[in-house]
Amino acid sequence: MKPATKFIHAGAHPDPSTGAIMTPIYQTSTFVQAAPGDHKGFEYARSQNPTRKALEEAFAIIENGKFGLAFSSGVAATDAVIKLLAPGDEVICANDMYGGTYRLFTKVFEKFGIKFTYVDTTIAANVAAAISPATKMVWLETPTNPLMNITDIEAIAAITKPKNLILVVDNTFASPYLQNPLDLGADIVMHSATKYLGGHSDVIQGCLMMNDPALREQLYFIQKSCGAVPGPMDCFLVLRGIKTLGVRMKQHCENGKIIAHWLAKHPKVGKVYWPGFESNIGYEIAKKQMKDFGGMISFELKDDSVEAARKVLSSTHVFSLAESLGGVESLINHPASMTHASIPREERIKNGLSDSLIRLSVGIEDAEDLIEDLAKAIG
Numbered sequence: 001m002k003p004a005t006k007f008i009h010a011g012a013h014p015d016p017s018t019g020a021i022m023t024p025i026y027q028t029s030t031f032v033q034a035a036p037g038d039h040k041g042f043e044y045a046r047s048q049n050p051t052r053k054a055l056e057e058a059f060a061i062i063e064n065g066k067f068g069l070a071f072s073s074g075v076a077a078t079d080a081v082i083k084l085l086a087p088g089d090e091v092i093c094a095n096d097m098y099g100g101t102y103r104l105f106t107k108v109f110e111k112f113g114i115k116f117t118y119v120d121t122t123i124a125a126n127v128a129a130a131i132s133p134a135t136k137m138v139w140l141e142t143p144t145n146p147l148m149n150i151t152d153i154e155a156i157a158a159i160t161k162p163k164n165l166i167l168v169v170d171n172t173f174a175s176p177y178l179q180n181p182l183d184l185g186a187d188i189v190m191h192s193a194t195k196y197l198g199g200h201s202d203v204i205q206g207c208l209m210m211n212d213p214a215l216r217e218q219l220y221f222i223q224k225s226c227g228a229v230p231g232p233m234d235c236f237l238v239l240r241g242i243k244t245l246g247v248r249m250k251q252h253c254e255n256g257k258i259i260a261h262w263l264a265k266h267p268k269v270g271k272v273y274w275p276g277f278e279s280n281i282g283y284e285i286a287k288k289q290m291k292d293f294g295g296m297i298s299f300e301l302k303d304d305s306v307e308a309a310r311k312v313l314s315s316t317h318v319f320s321l322a323e324s325l326g327g328v329e330s331l332i333n334h335p336a337s338m339t340h341a342s343i344p345r346e347e348r349i350k351n352g353l354s355d356s357l358i359r360l361s362v363g364i365e366d367a368e369d370l371i372e373d374l375a376k377a378i379g
């Protein structure tokens, strides 16, 4: 089945009791049993809920996986993955991951004796070189936030497979429309469903997709034991969001391309980060593993100052100044003072996050309105 059809029909079965075409919101904590142990597959809603079950089936299908699991947030999904490990185990991860992932690893899990090694994963040899006898997992994110660095998932899988390391890919930025890491050799795909999957900036949720039944069993055990499950209303919202993922992503990509090229020609704009430019280092890999280049764009101003960036950020009207991404509406954000403010300036600059860097999550409005808005704001 082609993606757009798959996104609409994934996990959708008419409700057995009424024939309702949309999976109902099963707002219940428990399920009545006919006799002890005689139930319809649902005992208690932390362990199973019919709305969540439909969504988890959809999650599996949209990533070409066998299994899907839903969590109460993206970081809760990440938390479940790291709980597969034990003290002494090591994880190799990208050195420019999502800030919340980095915080969870360094501030929460390090004190339980799990070690995290940060490398530039865009060079696969760095990952191979960092492997020690204690390494159990490799954690990737591609494209990254906000510099859109691209890691070759197949090349990393070629390193992790022979060593039986678990390869995890945070696929939030690409969405399953653009990239399917399980097909490229990943063992677990993680998403913040808050972003493109939900797509309407109205829900916080996370998910994991996988093929290996043993991994699914372990992660399901963690899901029900630790309890970071989403409620049925949130599951319903994400199920609904996924239906339009195909049309939304097509429009995000189309608008992203128009705006990236427009920015690149603007006299006051410096470097533009967008995976679709042939001049970008990761272009060939992006072209190989992604279907299109998405609607996430970052750019610098020629006047590389916080003040110049702030002026742009407070002058847009269609782009809203906010963190997050992947919704139908366009957002604008300033990594230096918002998402990456906790990184000391020197380190931030060293990592390529300049003072004037501005990140756009291009929505699905009319591109002409978005350009007019940016033109006025940049001046």
Ligand SMILES: *Cc1c(COP(=O)(O)O)cnc(C)c1O
Pocket: 073, 074, 075, 076, 098, 100, 101, 141, 145, 170, 172, 173, 191, 192, 193, 194, 195, 204, 205, 206
């Ligand atoms: C937002 C985000 C997360 C965290 O997800 P939440 O739903 O906010 O918990 C993880 N990874 C990436 C790339 C994200 O953008």
